[in-house]
Amino acid sequence: MAFKFEKLIIWQKAMDLNEVIFVITKGFPSDERFNLISQMRRAADSVALNIAEGSTSQSNPEYQRFLNYSIRSIVEVVSALFISKRRNYIAEEVFQSTYNQCEELVKMIQSLKNKLVSS
Known part of the structure; x- marks a missing residue:
């Protein structure tokens, strides 16, 4: 692995969430393409992107x-x-499944943040 973030479980789980959101939003009405679909996908993208960027x-x-x-x-x-x-x-x-996935990821990120404070 060339980049540090690739080893991070939180980044891997963020990528999983990203994929789930992409699949879910495929089933949304087309009139949501520039509204809710775009917003959800960009937010999900941002989770993984910020973890990766922060790791450097x-x-x-x-x-x-x-x-x-x-x-x-x-x-x-x-x-x-x-x-x-x-x-x-x-x-x-x-x-519920996606909500739980988000909740778990927040807890994991919070745990990493706490470890960074004590380092």
Whole structure:
């Protein structure tokens, strides 16, 4: 692996989330293409991208800042999941599974942030 972030489980899980969001949004109505679909995909992309970018940081506080951006993006994805469920674009099972995936990823990122503080 050429890049440090490739070894990170949180980055791998962020990539998994990214794929789930891509697949889920494929089933959305086409009139959501430039709204909810785009927003959800960009937020999901941002999770993995910020983890990767932060891993190359020169300092722990800078890395933590990028991890915070990732958490914010996950929160955005979760909010979009709620919207999607309310509009009946996704079933309850899909919502719950993806919600749980987001929750687990936030906990993992938070744990890494805590380790960076103590380093």
